[in-house]
Amino acid sequence: MTVGLVIVSHSPKIAEGVVELAEEMAEEVRVLAAGGTDDGEIGTSATRIADAIAAADSGDGVLVLVDLGSAVISTRMAIDELLEDELRGRVRISEGPVVEGAVIGAVQASTGSALDEVAKAAARAATLPKVKD
């Protein structure tokens, strides 16, 4: 299997949209959405995030892409407080931007790279030039 990805956004639609896009680019990679609160409101939920991480893991670890503010705090809480000890050690929060990081991370994961490599690839997306050659 491959490293899995979880997309955390305040907006359920953003999270689902990014999953749709990443899956298109790398269909063999498990990419799961954890957007919004438990009621589907704008916000983040540590329990939703923890469930998605557990479901995205196939034994090779999970990279979590986050948007802003409480997305980071909820993800930290999910990892520190809600995951099984055994899983906690192979979960990383990405420095990368949600959309670009998810696409690049998923493609890297699809090559069978380890979590470290996938995390590095997604983080590089933060400095990727867009309009400059």
Place this chain on the structure above:
Amino acid sequence: MFSSEQAVDWVRRTAAVIGEHATELTKLDAAIGDGDHGTNMARGFRAVLERLDGLPEGANLGAVFKAVSMALIGKVGGASGPLYGSFYLAIGRELGDATEVEDGAFAAALRAGYDSVVARGKAQLEDKTMLDALHPALAALDAALADGKDLGAALDAAEAAAREGVAATIPLIARKGRASYLGERSRDHQDPGATSSHLILGVLADVVNGR
């Protein structure tokens, strides 16, 4: 002494007080944040009440506070969800399966809750956050207990210190959350997170003092 019954009372009355102040909290948040702190907290505490209804009679302190935490982290939405969730979870972990603890043990649990908020949110004092109410409050609580005061008197001192801490957030520039994107323009506004922390501690002081 602090008991499970008092814990349940604290949380239930907090839900009511947060509900009463929801509009005020949201108004404070609308000035510098995303204008949802009151609604979010009220929604979270409504979920807390449902969880408490599902607890068995005579549940221990650990179970009560864990239930509060789990409701808040899934329903609040903003940063206050995982932050207050961490606060209550650490308190519950510290108190474990006891149904009644000594004053000092309860104060230590509140301190553990505070430490957990710091670890999770990575804010500093004077970043214009809930820490600016909680930090002086816990310092006053510990000082009063060390002075030989009982838990009720110590919590009154904590509440007063939190109130001053809230007022002291007004001139601060926010360095965390959405308000920090405003820079200088976040000045001259009272921080909503510090305000809700003060409300929560005020209810605790009332419960312990039998008011």
